[in-house]
Amino acid sequence: MGAFGRVRYVLTDDEIRTALDPIIECRTADTKLTTMGAGSDALEPGRRWLAAAVEGGWAKPTWPARYGGRDASAQEDAAIGRIMREYAVPDLYAYMIGLGMVGPALLAHGTDAQRDRWLRPIASGEEIWCQMFSEPEAGSDLANVGLGADADGEEWILSGQKVWTSRAMWAAWGIVLARTDPEAPKHKGLTMFAIPMDAPGLEVRPLVQMNGDEHFSEVFMDECRVPDSGRVGEVGEGWRVAMTILAHERAGGSRGGGEGKAKESLVPRWLSDAVGDGHTADPVWLERAMEAHTFDQVASWTSQRAAAAAGSPGPAGSGNKLRSVRTYKQRAWLTTEAQGPHGMLTDTHGHIELMTAPSMSIRGGTDEIQRNIVGERVLGLAGEPRLDREVPWKNSRKGLIQ
Ligand SMILES: Cc1cc2nc3c(=O)[nH]c(=O)nc-3n(C[C@H](O)[C@H](O)[C@H](O)COP(=O)(O)OP(=O)(O)OC[C@H]3O[C@@H](n4cnc5c(N)ncnc54)[C@H](O)[C@@H]3O)c2cc1C
Structure with a gap:
């Protein structure tokens, strides 16, 4: 160790690809997009991927190796996440409460016995x-x-x-x-x-x-x-x-896999999927699609930067949630529109996402609540009047009727 401490070896992009190639398929033009479990109850693809990934700690890189991670730094984690989007990682929706929310809470607040019991089965997909x-x-x-x-x-x-x-x-x-x-x-x-x-x-x-x-x-x-x-x-x-x-949920902890783009491609899957009835040749549609894509890209870099800087999301995760809700809704609408009348059929992905989109503004805390959090806890604006903070709960309305 020198005067500046140990320099940590960080995997290169190619080393990450070499490790992932044998355990996960690369995206192709035919890879189907699926996010947030919308329209799908398939648990097996996610379980298979997690069972393979846990050996190298690829699903939860920052977790300690003994719990199914690889002790990665935030910087290495961000690189792995970026490269992972080149691969057809299954939609891990069903597993994300464990992976993205309960796991981090156990690391922060759990006992050693609790971490030993629960973390690895979460990382390997054994327990939802x-x-x-x-x-x-x-x-x-x-x-x-x-x-x-x-x-x-x-x-x-x-x-x-x-x-x-x-x-x-x-x-x-x-x-x-x-x-x-x-x-x-x-x-x-x-x-x-x-x-x-x-x-x-x-x-x-x-x-x-x-x-x-x-x-x-x-x-x-x-x-x-x-x-x-x-x-x-x-x-x-x-x-x-x-x-x-x-x-952790608001910073993206409940989302996993499903989305992404083909290797070496600059075009995300939702855009390349959006073909049908001539909309993709329409310059106005294309302009709106590029606006949505640009916003999505900037939002993703912003959350990567915040994660790398803070390690833990904190109240700023609410800003991330608001941005990802906006992107999800825009994308669902544009994809449905691009498919024309066909997009109204309930088995098309665009339609399923369109019917799922309103819930994005509710789950994990509504948009209004996220704005309150950003206003009060990130920007330091005056708080809402809250008259029941110091009152015994049993005297509140719910406490009285319980
Ligand atoms: C798809 C989906 C999945 C979910 N999964 C889970 C889950 O796994 N576990 C879980 O525990 N919960 C889950 N939820 C519940 C979700 O967290 C709540 O629905 C959400 O927090 C809103 O609470 P509520 O439904 O009681 O609405 P309410 O709190 O009654 O809100 C009603 C309306 O009033 C507005 N409002 C309320 N208070 C304020 C305020 N102070 N300022 C401004 N506006 C306000 C809200 O924004 C909303 O528009 C899920 C919800 C959905 C839709």
């Missing part, structure tokens, strides 16, 4: 996770969560309802935000737990979305028992753990 935060009257106002957890010796007893739980029916584990102290103000009486989704007393009821998918569910818990070893973070610190998870 779901996120049980939202409830009726606790969506935008998430700190209003009422699902209760009562201590009983070395166990906790959980009872109540969650809603909009994506992938609940596929999940082996759920991360659940629960109220452990109704006497405390709403942000302070919360604790985070991990619960097996086959726990006695837990029922999952799938809901149908307007795009035809059944990817989210109501979840009911009736005296479900969780050992104290399933508590993630300290008692009363659930809000802090929830914020780590949500910051």
